[in-house]
Amino acid sequence: MAQYKLVKCTINGKETETMVDVRASLTDMLRNDYRLTSVKKGCEVGECGACNVIIDGECFNSCIYLAIWAEGKKIQTLESLLGPGGELADIQQAFIDEAAVQCGFCTPGFIMTAVQLLETRKEYTREELRKHLAGNLCRCTGYENILNAVEKTMLRRLGKL
Amino acid sequence: MTVGQSVPRVDALDKVIGRAKYTDDLCEKNAYTAKILHSTIANGIVKSIDVSEALNIPGVVKIVTCFDVPKFLFPTAGHPWSTDPAHQDVADRLLLTDRVRFYGDDVAAVIAETEVAAKQALEAIKVEYEAYPFVLDVQEAMKPDAPQLFDAYPNNILGHSSIRRGNYEEAIKEPGLTKFEAWYETPTVQHCHIENHICYASMEGNRITVVSSTQIPHIVRRIVGQALGIPWGDVRIVKPYIGGGFGNKQDSLYEPLCAYLTTQVGGRPVKIDVTREETFVCNRVRHAIRSHLISWVRPDGSFAARKLECYSNQGAYASHGHGIAAKGMNALPQLYPCDNMECDSYTVFTNRPVAGAMRGYGIPQAMFAAESQTDDIAIALGIDPVEYRRKYLMPAGYVDGFSKNENYFDTFNQCMDKGKKYIDFDRKFKEYQKQTGPIRKGVGCSVFWYNTGVWPISLESSSCRMVLNQDGSVQVQLAETEIGQGADTAFAQMTADALGINFNKVHVISTQDTDVTPFGTSAYASRQTYVGGFAIKQTALLLKERILKYAYELTRMPSFELDLVEGQIIRKTDGRVMISLAELATEALYSMSHSEHMTSESTYQIKSNAYSFGCCFAEVEVDIPLCKVTLVDIINVHDAGQLINPALAEAQVHGGMSMGIGYALSEQLLFDPKTGKTLNDNLLDYKLSTFVDHPHLEAQFVENFEPTSSFGTKALGEPPVCPVAPAIRNAILNATGVAINNIPMTPHILFERFKEEGLI
Numbered sequence: 001m002a003q004y005k006l007v008k009c010t011i012n013g014k015e016t017e018t019m020v021d022v023r024a025s026l027t028d029m030l031r032n033d034y035r036l037t038s039v040k041k042g043c044e045v046g047e048c049g050a051c052n053v054i055i056d057g058e059c060f061n062s063c064i065y066l067a068i069w070a071e072g073k074k075i076q077t078l079e080s081l082l083g084p085g086g087e088l089a090d091i092q093q094a095f096i097d098e099a100a101v102q103c104g105f106c107t108p109g110f111i112m113t114a115v116q117l118l119e120t121r122k123e124y125t126r127e128e129l130r131k132h133l134a135g136n137l138c139r140c141t142g143y144e145n146i147l148n149a150v151e152k153t154m155l156r157r158l159g160k161l
Numbered sequence: 162m163t164v165g166q167s168v169p170r171v172d173a174l175d176k177v178i179g180r181a182k183y184t185d186d187l188c189e190k191n192a193y194t195a196k197i198l199h200s201t202i203a204n205g206i207v208k209s210i211d212v213s214e215a216l217n218i219p220g221v222v223k224i225v226t227c228f229d230v231p232k233f234l235f236p237t238a239g240h241p242w243s244t245d246p247a248h249q250d251v252a253d254r255l256l257l258t259d260r261v262r263f264y265g266d267d268v269a270a271v272i273a274e275t276e277v278a279a280k281q282a283l284e285a286i287k288v289e290y291e292a293y294p295f296v297l298d299v300q301e302a303m304k305p306d307a308p309q310l311f312d313a314y315p316n317n318i319l320g321h322s323s324i325r326r327g328n329y330e331e332a333i334k335e336p337g338l339t340k341f342e343a344w345y346e347t348p349t350v351q352h353c354h355i356e357n358h359i360c361y362a363s364m365e366g367n368r369i370t371v372v373s374s375t376q377i378p379h380i381v382r383r384i385v386g387q388a389l390g391i392p393w394g395d396v397r398i399v400k401p402y403i404g405g406g407f408g409n410k411q412d413s414l415y416e417p418l419c420a421y422l423t424t425q426v427g428g429r430p431v432k433i434d435v436t437r438e439e440t441f442v443c444n445r446v447r448h449a450i451r452s453h454l455i456s457w458v459r460p461d462g463s464f465a466a467r468k469l470e471c472y473s474n475q476g477a478y479a480s481h482g483h484g485i486a487a488k489g490m491n492a493l494p495q496l497y498p499c500d501n502m503e504c505d506s507y508t509v510f511t512n513r514p515v516a517g518a519m520r521g522y523g524i525p526q527a528m529f530a531a532e533s534q535t536d537d538i539a540i541a542l543g544i545d546p547v548e549y550r551r552k553y554l555m556p557a558g559y560v561d562g563f564s565k566n567e568n569y570f571d572t573f574n575q576c577m578d579k580g581k582k583y584i585d586f587d588r589k590f591k592e593y594q595k596q597t598g599p600i601r602k603g604v605g606c607s608v609f610w611y612n613t614g615v616w617p618i619s620l621e622s623s624s625c626r627m628v629l630n631q632d633g634s635v636q637v638q639l640a641e642t643e644i645g646q647g648a649d650t651a652f653a654q655m656t657a658d659a660l661g662i663n664f665n666k667v668h669v670i671s672t673q674d675t676d677v678t679p680f681g682t683s684a685y686a687s688r689q690t691y692v693g694g695f696a697i698k699q700t701a702l703l704l705k706e707r708i709l710k711y712a713y714e715l716t717r718m719p720s721f722e723l724d725l726v727e728g729q730i731i732r733k734t735d736g737r738v739m740i741s742l743a744e745l746a747t748e749a750l751y752s753m754s755h756s757e758h759m760t761s762e763s764t765y766q767i768k769s770n771a772y773s774f775g776c777c778f779a780e781v782e783v784d785i786p787l788c789k790v791t792l793v794d795i796i797n798v799h800d801a802g803q804l805i806n807p808a809l810a811e812a813q814v815h816g817g818m819s820m821g822i823g824y825a826l827s828e829q830l831l832f833d834p835k836t837g838k839t840l841n842d843n844l845l846d847y848k849l850s851t852f853v854d855h856p857h858l859e860a861q862f863v864e865n866f867e868p869t870s871s872f873g874t875k876a877l878g879e880p881p882v883c884p885v886a887p888a889i890r891n892a893i894l895n896a897t898g899v900a901i902n903n904i905p906m907t908p909h910i911l912f913e914r915f916k917e918e919g920l921i
Contacts, residue, residue, distance in 0.1 A: 038179025047844035103645025104176030105404025142819030
């Protein structure tokens with residue numbers, strides 16, 4: 001029989017609590033209980049990265065992260081990036097400008113991986129960026145324009161573009 | 162003009178902020194979950210199913226087995242229906258089946274309150290099978306003693322078609338000919354869209370609504386009607402944003418079953434959310450095709466005669482069937498015209514997952530055989546492979562008698578010139594031929610041609626509706642679907658130009674709903690920009706005529722002296738702005754004397770097709786002791802006519818190249834010879850190209866305005882995948898002198914070949 005547990009955590013800056021099935025993944029909790037539908041399900045076993053969210057500053061596949069492990073954590077999904085007046089984050093604008101979006105299903109996970117990467121404030125080569133982004137799969141773009149979007153945002157943040 | 166500009170995608174904003182809604186995002190939280198029980202034998206019958214234990218699991222609502230479902234055989238292919246029975250797709254599927262034909266066939270379905278309960282129930286169902294011998298290999302399946310999948314198809318042959326041109330047997334007697342002969346093997350691969358297929362169904366009144374991740378809503382409506390034996394109008398299909406399709410979702414997948422299941426629980430919503438493992442096994446795959454190509458070549462390189470046999474592995478059900486092998490076979494005589502040809506293609510049932518449509522529809526397989534042999538011939542005769550192609554490829558002015566397609570320009574040479582220059586082919590090709598040592602480099606090239614749409618084989622028509630708002634903006638609806646390729650953006654650009662309004666005044670309704678969206682057959686055959694363009698232009702002109710007629714009432718100027726330009730009604734004689742479209746639209750709606758809602762709707766039936774062309778040049782580095790290929794550089798050059806949106810066109814080419822790279826080097830589904838089970842049904846063991854498997858992907862274009870198209874455009878969706886694998890293969894040949902005729906060119910394959918050729 002299902003067992004339930006109360007999970008209190010901060011999601012996109014807001015303190016929340018909900019009862020979850022102890023077997024539920026964080027993906028399930030975010031999608032079903034909080035309707036944060038940017039968290040996409042592509043494989044549910046940590047292969048594709050479509051469900052990536054940031055937990056206490058680190059990017060995770062939320063599909064292989066139990067919801068109950070989120071207790072006391074700060075969780076950030078793509079929905080958190082939009083400013084109060086609807087302002088886009090630089091990385092979101094870059095995905096639009098570089099035509100890095102096609103079907104859009106991998107886009108939220110890619111942007112969250114990129115957010116964590118960009119927050120290191122380091123300058124990576126294109127080859128290094130490829131390695132850091134390799135946990136996310138995309139079938140539409142060949143990754144080319146995603147790389148351009150992340151690289152340009154990185155260089156802009158570092159004042160080099 | 163907006164056509165030709167790289168405007169941002171109309172759906173990009175919603176997609177980067179997570180607001181775009183896909184099927185699962187729209188499904189009610191209280192929907193039941195349905196899970197499908199798949200067979201654990203590759204061939205045989207279900208003798209009995211015991212669901213008693215499964216029904217006792219808390220949360221299980223209902224279990225439906227293969228013995229419960231209606232027996233309406235239905236076809237699944239996403240083709241336009243034909244009213245001529247001879248041209249209809251093969252109806253060989255049931256919602257669930259007791260005659261199992263592959264490991265993973267659908268035998269029962271559990272409806273439960275939760276996913277966990279549904280999964281537990283699947284494990285508790287007991288099935289008794291009678292297993293028959295099974296066959297996985299395409300040519301084994303054709304043998305007289307092979308297990309038979311369908312009584313109606315002796316030797317498992319679903320389809321056989323031929324080309325006979327000239328006299329092959331006589332032609333090969335010409336003195337001085339050299340014979341080139343090889344077998345080429347291409348693998349079973351899967352589309353791997355990141356969103357798995359998903360659908361949910363519910364009822365309103367006596368009608369069934371299915372919301373589905375599909376490329377083809379109107380076709381799915383017809384198939385659901387056929388599968389359930391209900392009037393087609395009782396079915397409503399809604400297609401929201403989808404996370405990729407690539408042809409897999411150009412089939413009716415689980416929509417019919419889902420529609421049936423809702424009828425079994427009083428019309429309550431039921432969701433089928435396919436797992437990644439099911440996507441690999443129980444959806445569709447690309448046909449593995451084995452080709453045997455013989456060329457009789459004169460000393461100058463010209464073809465005296467050619468013979469081609471293609472054996473296409475259909476898997477367990479007909480789906481798109483023989484169309485794919487036939488299309489691949491038909492590519493060769495047009496690519497390299499030759500007076501004496503004998504071609505035969507066979508599509509053969511085996512006990513493997515079902516093959517259907519996939520980006521390229523038989524052409525990637527055909528180009529691997531054709532373009533591999535092109536290089537073998539050129540190199541054996543000491544002719545530069547590009548120069549060889551210049552001499553013997555389809556010439557400018559060539560017209561195909563069947564499709565009436567014409568090669569209007571010197572496109573192949575224009576494309577190859579660009580590709581050659583980028584990769585520095587001439588210098589590198591010669592230099593790399595002289596290498597020794599363990600690490601060697603190579604360059605290679607390949608070309609392809611592709612049709613645009615399906616005329617004259619099938620119906621081509623597109624319908625469009627435009628509705629004018631009070632502010633002079635317009636809603637546009639087409640049945641042609643956005644599946645990630647950027648169709649909505651291209652349609653908005655074409656509408657803006659055809660009607661004479663600004664791009665930001667066009668609102669393309671992305672969601673197709675068969676209750677309200679005009680009829681059309683949707684996303685396949687790289688058709689939408691071409692066929693949609695006609696419907697858009699025709700409908701825009703009808704709306705414009707109506708607007709200008711009304712403008713006469715407001716301006717007292719004859720409509721034939723008026724025009725609509727950038728949202729303004731202009732007097733053509735002096736260019737004066739008479740009234741804005743916004744003012745006119747508001748007046749027309751609210752006028753106390755003549756109120757009129759300005760709309761237009763029309764169908765355009767397309768009776769033309771267009772050749773799309775291109776090439777790929779690749780550079781590789783081969784580590785001979787490790788038998789490992791690293792792709793160093795790659796370029797595709799395409800002539801897709803005028804580009805509607807260059808940035809999106811380029812992005813589309815990147816994606817196709819990526820799929821081609823995986824096809825060449827890493828992707829294949831493997832099957833257990835002892836059981837028929839798919840061995841690598843997940844994204845760890847199936848080697849889809851990742852971020853680190855690619856070099857920079859260079860995409861360039863030759864923009865020859867296609868004269869048959871309203872906007873000068875032609876196919877681009879599928880073409881980029883077509884030439885990639887043979888270009889990489891030919892680069893390996895240049896590097897090592899070893900011809901590899903099996904893809905994917907993994908270390909396993911290279912090891913065998915390098916050993917045979919004495920390299921290791």
